[in-house]
Amino acid sequence: MLSTIALDTQVIKPGLCTGCGACQGMCPYWDSVEGRTLCYFDCERKDGRCQGFCPRMPTDLDALRRQFFPADTILPEIGPFLGLYLTRAADPAIRAGAQHGGTMTALVELAIKEGFIDAAVMTRSQGGLEPEGVLATTAEEVRACSGSSFQVPPTLAVLNKALREDRYHSIGVVGTPCKTLAVYKMKSKPLTENDNHADNIGMVFGLFCGWGLDWEGIRDLTAKHADPAKVSHMDIPPSKYHSLELRENGETVSVNLDEVTPLVRSGCRYCTDMTAEFADLSVGGARSADGWDVDKGWNQVIVRSEKGMKLLELAREKGILEFKDPPETGLDKLKGASLGKKRTGLKNLRGLTGNEDDLGYLNPSKELFQEL
Structure with a gap:
């Protein structure tokens, strides 16, 4: 099956496309207009990076996890887990422009400064509207990406372009769950003869996500x-x-x-990942007994890898982030919320396929979801 036909019949037409941009920035065939993924030409390749990287093409999630994370760190509800933290940026200027506590902005800025990464693929918007993917290399460029957008831009097209140019050799990527999954599919090198310089991906920063909007x-x-x-x-x-x-x-x-x-975008209704399980660390809005007036100024952070832990501890050591203890029930509540999204996504996938045993793009990993 040709790659463009596979993506069209298995992803675009069923309404599974997330608009992440993983299929773009490598060739002139794929593009995006205001969140809609378009294919301008048929491709004669029997496989391709567009198909290999797409987060909604069939993926063996279990094998992908084993490739990058120790099995004993994986929690079924939220994925790889080394710790849960409540943090916020120590710099009031970062917090002032942030979605919540400014943790992501502070961490990416620190990662560039300390050489963890030499550039970062991020999203910049106008108060949450008209977002675009950008490649940030300075603190000013990172801070310009503060805040969130519920429109979904094809950010990974920027990553593909940067990887193709081979100019930066440790690129960070900030993205929602569909985007971080696509990045790890790139890192797994599904087409070894042409992996798009995937070794130049340095760190992955995940964003908690419920859904994106039209x-x-x-x-x-x-x-x-x-x-x-x-x-x-x-x-x-x-x-x-x-x-x-x-x-x-x-x-x-x-x-x-x-x-x-x-x-809500159609593709988001079939997502089973709330916390961006494929990442070095994942960041979302805080939830605690202190209430929303306090929580909206803080973030909760899941550390998933040793590299993510090293960066977070460096942020603590240098006073880049402020920390407070998460509530005793914080992890259980996070697991419950994540589990709720998984069950909803599975229900919708079964409705789409019309078969209780057919989970669509999750079929290679169906056993991971059997208990749900």
């Missing part, structure tokens, strides 16, 4: 409630608030989540 839909919804040019930030607080928050001129505008959920 580009045009969230743009229109934002304009309905605020002036998009004046929105500096958007966020989804804990479920009890049932809202999307827009920050316009320093004031918070709340949008009922019932207006938001119809805009």
Whole structure:
């Protein structure tokens, strides 16, 4: 089967595409327009990097985990686990522009400064709208990527271009679960004769993710409630608030989540990873007994690899991050939330295939999900 036909029939048409960009930046065949993945030409290759890297093509997740993580570190609900931490950037300037505590910005900035990586593939947006993938090499460029966007840009096209150019030899990647999975598929070198310089991937920084939204839909919804040019930030607080928050001129505008959920991308409904399990460390918004007013200024961090632990401890040593103890129930609650997303994704996949035993792109790893 030709690679473009496989991606079209197995990923694009069934609505599984995440818009990550893993298929782009390597050849002129694939592109993206406002979150929609497009193929301009048929390809005559019987396999290809686009097919090999796509996070929604069949993947043996168990084999991929064993290749990169010790088996005794893997928790079934959240993947590789060396520790859970609550942190925030010590620099108030980083926190001021951050989604929550600014931990990711501070860590990536430190990783570049200390030589863990020499560049970072990140996402830059305008208050959460019109995001684009960028390659950041300075602290200023990293900080310009603070905040989050619920539109999903093809960030990995930037990574593929950087790998192809072979200019940087330790590239960091910041991404949502679908993107970090694609990066680890690159690192596994599925096509050994042409692996796209995958050894130049230095670190992977995962972002917790519930879902992404339709580009045009969230743009229109934002304009309905605020002036998009004046929105500096958007966020989804804990479920009890049932809202999307827009920050316009320093004031918070709340949008009922019932207006938001119809805009969730189709591909996100089949995702079973909330915490970006394929990463050196993963960062999300904090959850504690202190309540949202406190938690929105902090992050929770899962460390997954020794390299991730080394960077986090260096951030502690140098005072780049502030730490506080996670709640005793923090890990159990995180596991529960992650498990909920897995079960929802599995239910939707079974509905898509029409077969209880057919988990679509997860079929090579079906045994990992049997207990769910």
